[in-house]
Amino acid sequence: xxxxxxxxxISLKRERLTGLNQYPFNIPAVRxxxxxxxxxxxxxxxxxxxxxxSTLLEAIALALGFGPEGGTRNxxxxxxxxxxxxxxxxxxxxxxxxxxxxxxxxxxxxxxVATYMDETGYIGGYDNKSLHARSHxxxxxxxxxxKLHGNxxxxxxxxxxxxSPSRQMAALVAIHRLVEERSQFIIATHxxxxxxxxxxxxxxxxxxxxxxxxxxxxxxxxxxRHFLNNHRKMVETLMQDD
Ligand SMILES: Nc1ncnc2c1ncn2[C@@H]1O[C@H](COP(=O)(O)OP(=O)(O)OP(=O)(O)O)[C@@H](O)[C@H]1O
Ligand SMILES: [Mg+2]
Numbered sequence: 001x002x003x004x005x006x007x008x009x010i011s012l013k014r015e016r017l018t019g020l021n022q023y024p025f026n027i028p029a030v031r032x033x034x035x036x037x038x039x040x041x042x043x044x045x046x047x048x049x050x051x052x053x054s055t056l057l058e059a060i061a062l063a064l065g066f067g068p069e070g071g072t073r074n075x076x077x078x079x080x081x082x083x084x085x086x087x088x089x090x091x092x093x094x095x096x097x098x099x100x101x102x103x104x105x106x107x108x109x110x111x112x113v114a115t116y117m118d119e120t121g122y123i124g125g126y127d128n129k130s131l132h133a134r135s136h137x138x139x140x141x142x143x144x145x146x147k148l149h150g151n152x153x154x155x156x157x158x159x160x161x162x163x164s165p166s167r168q169m170a171a172l173v174a175i176h177r178l179v180e181e182r183s184q185f186i187i188a189t190h191x192x193x194x195x196x197x198x199x200x201x202x203x204x205x206x207x208x209x210x211x212x213x214x215x216x217x218x219x220x221x222x223x224x225r226h227f228l229n230n231h232r233k234m235v236e237t238l239m240q241d242d
Contacts, residue, residue, distance in 0.1 A: 001214040002095075005184050006153045009093040010060065011035045016089060024084040027052035031208025038186065039201035045188040046063035046195065046218055047205030054157050056205075058106070059086035060186065061155050067102040099184070101152030103117075105159060107142065136162040136183045144174040150181030160191035168193040192220040 003108040012033045014216055017025060029052035030137045062083065140162040148154060160168050168191055175185060179199060189195060195202060195215055204213045227234050 003097040004095065004182060005038045006009045006079065006095045006097065006099045007038050007060070007064070007092065007096060007184065007186070008037055009037045010063075012092075013089045013091055024055045024086045028207050029053075029205040029210055030086065032056065035109060035205065037209060038184070039199070040184060041174065042187060042197055042200035044197075044200055045186070045203045045205060046190070046202055046213070046220060051205035053205055053218070054106075055084055055086060057091055057155055057157055057186065057188050060092075061092045061104045062087035063092055064153070064155075064156070066102065076107070078109045097159060099153035101149045101154075101183070102146055103143070103154045103156075105129045105140075105154075112216065115235045128150060137167050139163060141170065141174075143165060144171060146179055148174075148183070150178055151185055152178065152183040154178070154183060154185045156185065156187045156189075158189055159187065159190055160194060166194060170198055174197055190220060192218075196218055 008035075012030075019025060020031065033056075040189070045057060047053055140159060156237070159171060163171055172194060175194075175197060176199075187194065195218060202215060202218060204211050204214050205217070
């Protein structure tokens with residue numbers, strides 16, 4: 001039997017649901033969630049701003065025992081009281097094999113994780129240099145390089161937020177290396193560069209719920225391509241429309 005995917009599938013414990021008009025169950029992608037199966041290597045979450053990607057990723061992280069602010073499973077603290085109860089309603093189907101490594105990267109709270117690492121003197125795993133003493137992108141690449149050991153289950157929320165286009169390609173390579181070392185990723189992203197990673201499944205969040213899409217059929221691919229090929233005209237048109 002295959003070790004991966006560590007996290008095979010999630011489903012919503014629908015029978016226990018109450019408050020369908022309230023966050024997070026008022027989000028179509030959450031309300032319509034039935035079964036979602038994961039790719040052994042990389043599963044991408046894509047969709048418009050506000051379509052529920054972070055909400056679901058965070059709920060998966062909490063159901064797996066990660067702290068809401070991200071970091072390793074040992075980093076358990078919360079500076080936000082905005083955590084949704086969705087994790088209590090998720091049924092998780094896991095592999096018989098347990099991942100040996102974990103990381104939950106939330107772009108929004110990377111700063112807080114870095115602070116916590118400094119305050120607790122927990123910088124051994126990061127090349128002995130405070131994450132605050134690096135640029136956002138350098139700090140992220142340092143986590144990729146020094147902190148993730150393979151055989152891991154890694155959840156990333158918009159990792160591209162910190163990264164220049166060439167660093168996004170470097171991140172692709174780093175992700176691939178970890179995939180080859182028996183790791184599984186779930187990544188919420190808007191990056192047409194990251195989405196190009198072929199050993200993946202792309203899950204689209206929209207008003208109808210969740211569906212699988214091909215890379216070339218994502219808006220990220222189509223719009224970016226169209227924009228770059230026609231940028232002068234596009235910008236002109238956009239200005240006129242405004
Ligand atoms: N704590 C909260 N309480 C109430 N509503 C919330 C809360 N957090 C998020 N929402 C709402 O839930 C919806 C989904 O938010 P979420 O952050 O999951 O979107 P997203 O797909 O990650 O978007 P983005 O691409 O902008 O990161 C949004 O409409 C948001 O305003
Ligand atoms: Mg988000």
